[in-house]
Amino acid sequence: MTEKKAVPKVTKITTQKREGRYNVFLDDQYAFPISEDVMIKYRIFKGMEIDKQLQEEILAADDVSKAYSRALAFLSGHLRTEKEIQQKLREKEIPEPTIEATLKKLRELNLVDDLQYAQSYVRTMARTSDKGPIVITRNLRTKGILENDIEQALLEYPADDQVANGIEIGEKLSHHYRRDPVSKMKQKVRQGLMTKGFTGDVITQILEQMEFEIDPDLEDEKLKSEFEKVWNRNRRYAFSQRKMRTRRTLYGKGFQSDAINRLIDEQEDLK
Template sequence: MAEEKAIPKVTKITTQKRQGRYNVFLDGHYAFPISEDVMIKFRIFKGMEVDAQLQAEILAADDVSKAYNRALNYLSGHLRTEQEIEQKLRENEIPEATIKTTLKKLRALHLVDDLQYAQSYVRTIARTSDKGPIVIRRNLRAKGVLENDIETALTEYPSAAQVENGGDIAQKLSQRYRREPVTKMKQKVRQGLMTKGFSGEIVDQILAKMQFEPDPELEAQKLATEFEKVWRRNRRYPFAQRKLRTKRTLFTKGFSIDAINRLIEQQENSD
């Protein structure tokens, strides 16, 4: 009958240079590293027997401990979504099974909560940026937040606050486009608000509260510049057709037909 092989025993435990990390020696030979919390969890001490199965359990627990500490470092000072943590751990080549166990531990300790993250994100963006709910929703989806959590979080940005914030943005946009005709200015302000993520309904409410007052002098300068370009572009056409094409182009740009006619009349007189 073959002699039963002796189970290895812990003969030495030494500290590493990294705080909270230890080296374990079995039967006088270096065996594996562990963290302090794993050493406490498994009650590892000098003289303890460690068979192959127990060693595998210890190493698996240490993998989770390392992943957990990496996640804590990543979470330090910032809320993160589960997807962001998962991606970060993958970048560090952490095994999938370890990532799942780590996330479960983080959830149990309330260190990761996608709904809480989304609510905080919505409040911050509403307070500090010019982004509307549609853009916020898109950004949260990209971070892996589920649709139900996004929907709940967006209640942190009520319609009244959207109209107020959007009104400030609209005023800035109207100043940027003050050289444009009123119809074109409104169109560009509307387009700008939609691009920033405000819904059509909210944009309508914002525009209804605004008074668009273009600068007549700047608008006249803009029209004169546009007229010169369009008139020159249409020079290959007969005069009557040239006038018609110029009128049509400038009218679609939002300039009044009376102002266009005056410039055409001046052009006729000069010609």
């Protein structure tokens, strides 16, 4: 009759230099390292029997413990999404089952919550950036946030706040384009707000509430300056073609037809 092999026993537990880490010896031979929380969870003590199956379970739990510690370090002082934590742990070449077990533990302890992250992100962007909801949505998708969570998080940035922020942004843009005709300035402000991620409806409300001051003298100065450049550029054409090309170019730049025609009429008088 074959004698049954004895189950290894814990004969010694020593501390590592790294705080919270221990070395376990089975039958006076070094067996494996573990963290303090795993040691407590499995109630590991001197004289305890640990068979192969239990040892594998302990080692798997220790892998999760190490991954969890790395995740906590990554989370320190910052909210993170599940995708960001997952990517960070993958960089450490941690196996996928361990990563998933780590994320599960983080969820259970409310240390990772994509909806909470998205809500905080939207509030911060609304308060500190010039980005509208379209850009914010795109950024959240990149961070792995699901559509339902994004939709709920955007409630933190209501339309009234978007309009208020948009007016401030629009005024900065209009100052930048102040040398353009008013109609062209409005067009560029609209394009700028679209680029920053505001929706068409909100942009319309923004433009309606903005005050685009028209200085007739400055408008006239702008037109005369542009007219001179365009008129000279078209001097190689016959007079009728020159008028048509000049009128079309200046109208495309946002100047009023009556004002353009007035300058063209002056050129007629100089013929």
